[in-house]
Amino acid sequence: MDQYAKKWIKEAGAKLRESFATELNIETKTNPNDLVTNMDKETERFFVSKIKETFPGHRIFGEEGMGHDINDLKGTVWIIDPIDGTLNFIHQQRNFAISLAIYEDGVGKVGMVYDVVHDELYHAIKGEGAYLNHYPLSPLSKVGVEEAILSINASWIVTNKRINPAILAALVNDVRGTRSYGSAALELAFVAAGRIDGYITMRLSPWDFAAGSILVEEVGGKVSDLFGENLDYIKGGSLFAAKPGFHEFVLEEYILKR
Ligand code: IPD
Ligand code: CA
Ligand code: CA
Ligand code: CA
Incomplete structure (x- = not known):
């Protein structure tokens, strides 16, 4: 599962980088500062179609609502934010990420945050350590x-x-x-x-x-x-x-x- 997730997140990231050369279509959601672009929607649609095709029994909980209506985390649920930091994506073309998680019966098993512009994939499998690309992340030490x-x-x-x-x-x-x-x-x-x-x-x-x-x-x-x-x-x-x-x-x- 995590290998598919990794492949898809990289693929989606490449499309977001390519989109910098094209004009964005920007709409407002709940208020004038709550924006969504065609790329938020396109990216979520991409994950939803891949997941449905590969894992038809899994459910999807995504910001743009293209997955399922989720009221509990029973079974396997993919929780996706296709672009986290949409305002940064629009204004800065940096400081945004794709966030993808897989939960099994409410327990977080796979977590991936992809900093698309820096090509930095933070990923963890519960109990198996966390990585930044190929480098293991060290256990956190205490700080005052x-x-x-x-x-x-x-x-x-x-x-x-x-x-x-x-x-x-x-x-x-x-x-x-x-x-x-x-x-x-x-x-x-x-x-x-x-x-x-x-x-x-x-x-x-x-x-x-x-x-x-x-x-x-x-x-x-x-x-x-x-x-x-x-x-x-x-x-x-x-x-x-x-x-x-x-x-x-x-x-x-x-x-x-x-
Ligand atoms: C937002 C970002 C932001 C946080 C907002 C979120 P979005 O997500 O994570 O840092 O302060 O509350 O809504 O809408 O850009 O995916
Ligand atoms: Ca949003
Ligand atoms: Ca978000
Ligand atoms: Ca978002």
């Missing part, structure tokens, strides 16, 4: 808050409905530095690769984190919602992924304490 690079969207420090903005402001003040890349899947892959130490976000859908959470956990990182609870792989929600130690510390000393 004062040495941590935290990925967080700056607008959440100013206004937030789910958590007192002062809590995030204190955390942002104490860490070594902050980043914001605009692709949840890539940010989770960066946590897994040790490029950043943590990632906090307020509202994601299952396809944004289904693959990245497998990567992070495979190298010993922690993934939960912002309050330390398990993620909801059907409804989505907030997310906090981080190196061991840092995750517990932030929950105890910042988020749950104040």
Whole structure:
């Protein structure tokens, strides 16, 4: 299964790179900043047709809705975000990824995040290690808050409905530095690769984190919602992924304490 996934994700990535030379067709979804392109749709359609043809018994949970109507993760379910970071895809032609995960009865077995522009495939099979292309990713080591690079969207420090903005402001003040890349899947892959130490976000859908959470956990990182609870792989929600130690510390000393 993972060999097919790898082949298809590379093929889809090549088509996305080729699309830079053509004009995009851009539409809005729920609001003027929620965009979708012909390439988001084309990429999801590509995966859906390959999966249906090769694994007719499997189900597909994708952002653009070309798979199945999913209300549970029974059996084998492919969770796909054809382009994670569509705004970056449109504005920058970089900092976006294809995210593909395979869950069996609710357990994440295969996680792949493909940074198309850099040709970097982050992939993990549960229990068999995580890799960046052919290089194994090292187990994550503990980091203190004062040495941590935290990925967080700056607008959440100013206004937030789910958590007192002062809590995030204190955390942002104490860490070594902050980043914001605009692709949840890539940010989770960066946590897994040790490029950043943590990632906090307020509202994601299952396809944004289904693959990245497998990567992070495979190298010993922690993934939960912002309050330390398990993620909801059907409804989505907030997310906090981080190196061991840092995750517990932030929950105890910042988020749950104040
Ligand atoms: C978005 C990206 C972004 C996150 C948004 C997502 P999309 O996914 O992951 O980083 O902040 O919440 O919706 O729509 O570009 O696939
Ligand atoms: Ca989207
Ligand atoms: Ca996404
Ligand atoms: Ca998307």
